[in-house]
Amino acid sequence: MTISTWENVLKQVGHKPGKLKKVLKHNAKKQKSCGFTTSKCKICGSTHGVIRQYDLHICRKCFREIAEEIGFINYS
DSSP: OOOSSTHHHHHHHTTOHHHHHHHHHHHSOOOOSSSGGGOOOTTTOOOSSEEOGGGOOEEHHHHHHHTTTTTOOOOO
16 A cells, blocks of 8 residues: 555545554654744745744745845845
8 A cells, every 4th residue: 555645544544443543643743843844934835945033934035025025125
């Protein structure tokens, strides 16, 4: 049985309460408390290049698009 994500298994064993409990116990993703995947861009959802300074939580690509709108000045 090839399953791309563990959530697809829930459809198959959803009607069996014992197996469902076991799948949820062993296969559910844990909440992360650190690492780069804990912060996502508010606009596009990307986890790469996220600017968290000043509580922005925007990736660098989205920041370049909206920097002047939110009050940043480009000096160069």
